[in-house]
Amino acid sequence: MSDTTVRTVAPADGKLGVLVVGLGAVASTFIAGVELSRRGLAKPTGSLTQLATIRLGKRTEGRAPLIKDFVPITPLEDIVFGAWDPVPDNAYQSCLHCGVLDKHEHVYPIKDFLEGITPMPAVFDQAYVKRLEGKNVKTGKTKRELAEALRQDIRDFKAKQGVARCVMVWCASTEIFIVAGPTHQTLEAFEAAMDANDPSIAPSMLYAYAALMEGVPFANGAPNLSCDIPALEKLALDKGVPIGGKDFKTGQTMLKTVLAPMFKARMLGVAGWYSTNILGNRDGEVLDDPESFKTKEESKLGVLEYILQPQLYPELYGEMYHKVRINYYPPRGDNKEGWDNIDIFGWCGYPMQIKVDFLCRDSILAAPLVLDLALFFDLAQRSGMSGVQEWLSFYFKSPQVAPGLYPEHDLFIQQTKLKNTLRWMMGEDMITHLGQEYYEDR
Numbered sequence: 413m414s415d416t417t418v419r420t421v422a423p424a425d426g427k428l429g430v431l432v433v434g435l436g437a438v439a440s441t442f443i444a445g446v447e448l449s450r451r452g453l454a455k456p457t458g459s460l461t462q463l464a465t466i467r468l469g470k471r472t473e474g475r476a477p478l479i480k481d482f483v484p485i486t487p488l489e490d491i492v493f494g495a496w497d498p499v500p501d502n503a504y505q506s507c508l509h510c511g512v513l514d515k516h517e518h519v520y521p522i523k524d525f526l527e528g529i530t531p532m533p534a535v536f537d538q539a540y541v542k543r544l545e546g547k548n549v550k551t552g553k554t555k556r557e558l559a560e561a562l563r564q565d566i567r568d569f570k571a572k573q574g575v576a577r578c579v580m581v582w583c584a585s586t587e588i589f590i591v592a593g594p595t596h597q598t599l600e601a602f603e604a605a606m607d608a609n610d611p612s613i614a615p616s617m618l619y620a621y622a623a624l625m626e627g628v629p630f631a632n633g634a635p636n637l638s639c640d641i642p643a644l645e646k647l648a649l650d651k652g653v654p655i656g657g658k659d660f661k662t663g664q665t666m667l668k669t670v671l672a673p674m675f676k677a678r679m680l681g682v683a684g685w686y687s688t689n690i691l692g693n694r695d696g697e698v699l700d701d702p703e704s705f706k707t708k709e710e711s712k713l714g715v716l717e718y719i720l721q722p723q724l725y726p727e728l729y730g731e732m733y734h735k736v737r738i739n740y741y742p743p744r745g746d747n748k749e750g751w752d753n754i755d756i757f758g759w760c761g762y763p764m765q766i767k768v769d770f771l772c773r774d775s776i777l778a779a780p781l782v783l784d785l786a787l788f789f790d791l792a793q794r795s796g797m798s799g800v801q802e803w804l805s806f807y808f809k810s811p812q813v814a815p816g817l818y819p820e821h822d823l824f825i826q827q828t829k830l831k832n833t834l835r836w837m838m839g840e841d842m843i844t845h846l847g848q849e850y851y852e853d854r
């Protein structure tokens with residue numbers, strides 16, 4: 413069904429404040445990359461908002477504008493950055509510490525700019541990220557007080573920087589595994605739990621709460637619950653604010669969500685899928701703690717279940733053995749190596765193997781996702797969209813969806829959904845790929 417109503421999308425007037433929680437490898441690489449792009453010193457490779465086109469109308473029409481020319485995306489020049497981190501390093505020090513970008517080519521030339529981004533004191537509690545210690549931390553008697561201090565930070569940032577709008581992206585460490593419980597069901601229960609310093613309220617939830625209360629969209633790049641709880645989903649709808657997560661889909665999981673749909677499309681069986689990673693950055697160190705790893709593991713494991721649907725195809729996928737490991741290995745730094753061994757079977761049950769060895773760079777893959785999420789969440793808000801933004805599942809390992817829905821993990825279905833949402837927003841025809849019209853009246 414075609415819905416070509418033109419929606420009202422407010423223009424991207426004024427500056428956009430991008431508030432990153434965490435100023436580690438991903439966030440500093442993202443900020444530096446945006447500034448390098450603005451100065452023409454590097455290209456924003458990997459970003460749909462900067463590079464991708466979108467086909468409009470029939471294949472015979474030849475209309476394929478850049479996404480950024482089709483929808484009113486905030487230009488890079490209008491972005492202003494803010495950050496929180498318990499580690500007091502500014503963005504320049506963080507770039508040097510993380511060692512992702514070449515310091516001669518990509519860090520020293522923008523030193524002045526990076527030094528200007530100093531993290532605000534964080535809401536941080538070591539109980540939730542065991543392997544980190546932080547000195548640049550807020551104090552308060554209750555979690556509610558800490559959330560209020562974050563709200564004040566947002567208001568001060570807006571006033572000081574003169575920004576018209578803000579978005580918040582969680583680029584901070586993965587917290588310990590928490591299951592949604594009674595304190596997460598309603599706003600009343602959530603606020604009472606903040607007052608009572610209940611351990612079920614993690615710092616990431618306080619940032620999400622503060623963002624929503626200030627009308628700021630919140631995107632969650634890590635697997636911790638944060639805004640993925642009924643109380644905050646409802647608050648997002650009530651306040652008219654977009655939210656979404658969880659966990660940037662960058663390396664191994666991105667590959668999984670391309671390969672697994674291929675096996676299913678061709679009705680090839682999967683006997684086992686063993687995935688292992690070595691990485692040596694601070695994220696790797698945090699994930700070396702079993703409680704943070706558990707949060708990540710849940711996020712990475714769900715993908716195959718949903719894509720392969722063993723309940724529909726028990727003979728092909730019912731016995732599949734799926735294992736994910738992450739090992740902290742300091743010599744590799746941010747350059748992660750992700751191995752996959754996939755045991756598949758075909759005609760008459762004959763076994764075959766596929767080996768994938770992805771020598772990737774974690775933050776280089778994640779940085780463009782932070783940019784796209786910030787710009788698309790801002791666009792969503794200007795288009796009057798609120799609550800969970802499932803159309804941005806494309807960017808997440810463990811997409812947040814409406815209650816009762818299963819998440820769509822297939823990368824290319826997610827891409828179609830994203831682009832169709834942009835067409836829908838601007839009153840263009842959806843693209844269904846049916847194409848019968850090209851063969852009629854011949």
Ligand SMILES: NC(=O)c1ccc[n+]([C@@H]2O[C@H](COP(=O)([O-])OP(=O)(O)OC[C@H]3O[C@@H](n4cnc5c(N)ncnc54)[C@H](O)[C@@H]3O)[C@@H](O)[C@H]2O)c1
Nearest residue numbers: 434436437438497534584585586634660662694695774778
């Ligand atoms: N790089 C990727 O490919 C990728 C993919 C998916 C998810 N992620 C997630 O993105 C997040 C960031 O990754 P990274 O490599 O930049 O890690 P990092 O360790 O380099 O940076 C995280 C930063 O968050 C800070 N932090 C921790 N708790 C905080 C809090 N409560 N408030 C503010 N700051 C806090 C830490 O001090 C640190 O500087 C991690 O959770 C990671 O799991 C990364």
